Amino acid sequence: MALLSLKNITVAYGKNIVLKNLNLEVEQGELISLLGPSGCGKTTTLRLVGGFIQAREGQFIFNGKDYTNIPVHKRNFGFVFQSYALFPHLTVFNNVAFGLKQRNVPEKEIKKKGNGYIRNR
Amino acid sequence: MKKNNGRLLTIFALFVYMFTLVPLVIITGAAFGSDDYLRFPPGGFSLKWVENIFRVEMFVRTFKISLEVAVIGTMLALIVGIPAAYALSRYDFSGKRFLQGVFLSPVLVPGIVFGFSLLNFLIIKYQMPVYTSLLIGHTVIIMPYIIRVISSALENFDYSIEEAALSLGAGKIKTFFIIVLPNIASGVIAAFILAFINSFNNVPVSIFLTGPGVSTLPIQMMSYVEYYFDPTIAALSVILMGMTIILMLIIEKTLGLNYFTK
Numbered sequence: 001m002a003l004l005s006l007k008n009i010t011v012a013y014g015k016n017i018v019l020k021n022l023n024l025e026v027e028q029g030e031l032i033s034l035l036g037p038s039g040c041g042k043t044t045t046l047r048l049v050g051g052f053i054q055a056r057e058g059q060f061i062f063n064g065k066d067y068t069n070i071p072v073h074k075r076n077f078g079f080v081f082q083s084y085a086l087f088p089h090l091t092v093f094n095n096v097a098f099g100l101k102q103r104n105v106p107e108k109e110i111k112k113k114g115n116g117y118i119r120n121r
Numbered sequence: 122m123k124k125n126n127g128r129l130l131t132i133f134a135l136f137v138y139m140f141t142l143v144p145l146v147i148i149t150g151a152a153f154g155s156d157d158y159l160r161f162p163p164g165g166f167s168l169k170w171v172e173n174i175f176r177v178e179m180f181v182r183t184f185k186i187s188l189e190v191a192v193i194g195t196m197l198a199l200i201v202g203i204p205a206a207y208a209l210s211r212y213d214f215s216g217k218r219f220l221q222g223v224f225l226s227p228v229l230v231p232g233i234v235f236g237f238s239l240l241n242f243l244i245i246k247y248q249m250p251v252y253t254s255l256l257i258g259h260t261v262i263i264m265p266y267i268i269r270v271i272s273s274a275l276e277n278f279d280y281s282i283e284e285a286a287l288s289l290g291a292g293k294i295k296t297f298f299i300i301v302l303p304n305i306a307s308g309v310i311a312a313f314i315l316a317f318i319n320s321f322n323n324v325p326v327s328i329f330l331t332g333p334g335v336s337t338l339p340i341q342m343m344s345y346v347e348y349y350f351d352p353t354i355a356a357l358s359v360i361l362m363g364m365t366i367i368l369m370l371i372i373e374k375t376l377g378l379n380y381f382t383k
Binding site: 014051072073075076077081082085086087088089098099102103 | 213279281282284285286287288289290292293295296300303304
């Protein structure tokens with residue numbers, strides 16, 4: 001059983017079908033890269049896994065659980081955006097700590113973990 | 122030939138400035154004059170007309186009403202307008218263009234037409250109290266300004282920043298409050314001030330929605346001029362002008378006026 005599997009996924013924006021019957025299986029520890037010309041649906045596939053868009057048809061299974069209808073903020077998936085997407089109104093520390101705060105990690109641990117990633121010069 | 126054109130343009134521009142600014146100079150001069158009627162140049166300096174504003178009880182009372190309606194109306198328009206602007210700039214749905222048109226229509230429809238239809242609809246048909254109708258009318262007329270300014274603030278804010286917050290575990294509503302709102306705060310302030318000025322200075326809509334006991338300052342000023350022609354009104358105009366200038370300066374200093382021309 002694969003860790004992540006997309007089954008017969010179809011994604012469309014209005015009448016424009018972007019992904020049609022996509023099937024993909026990824027094993028634990030496997031490194032996957034999607035290649036293709038622009039507009040072929042690489043980003044759409046990633047955004048579907050991230051939960052930013054909904055599939056019109058098909059199923060997304062992760063670790064044996066159906067993730068198809070789980071909203072983004074409950075997926076706990078990391079996602080790197082093309083534009084970095086830093087929070088402009090927050091400090092560097094609060095940018096780093098943002099995810100931990102949302103997960104209700106205790107303040108002390110946030111400080112310790114957050115500071116571990118920042119080096120003061 | 123080209124040089125000549127330049128001079129012509131300068132003279133033309135000078136005239137335009139004169140037509141807009143000279144009346145203001147005259148009003149300001151008359152406001153601080155000592156004569157009993159509007160005269161320029163004034164015969165002497167006195168602050169008695171400024172003092173007189175506060176002696177006319179209706180001015181004080183309607184100033185409060187105008188202030189109240191402008192603040193509450195703007196708040197209501199923000200509560201409705203921010204989500205509307207968010208939906209219009211972030212989502213694609215059928216009827217979006219139509220809704221955009223509807224939200225902007227109070228600027229396109231002449232104020233006098235809009236005021237008259239509100240009078241028919243709210244006061245005559247539904248027998249609403251005058252004050253409530255006035256508040257509703259003002260909320261509706263300032264909505265377009267709110268939606269326009271907030272939309273342009275949202276357009277300048279990268280959507281993937283919101284998505285990043287979502288992917289890190291913040292819910293939709295929480296993301297809006299802790300990520301989106303702080304980043305469009307300057308737009309919200311600009312929208313507030315612009316809406317406030319528009320509501321406070323409005324005449325065409327207010328004139329239909331005022332009645333016994335409930336009136337706004339501009340309406341009161343108009344009826345005052347009908348009976349008295351002393352410089353009190355000039356003094357009051359100068360104060361209102363000063364208020365507007367200060368608010369505009371605040372916008373200019375905090376965000377720049379180009380916020381409204383986008």
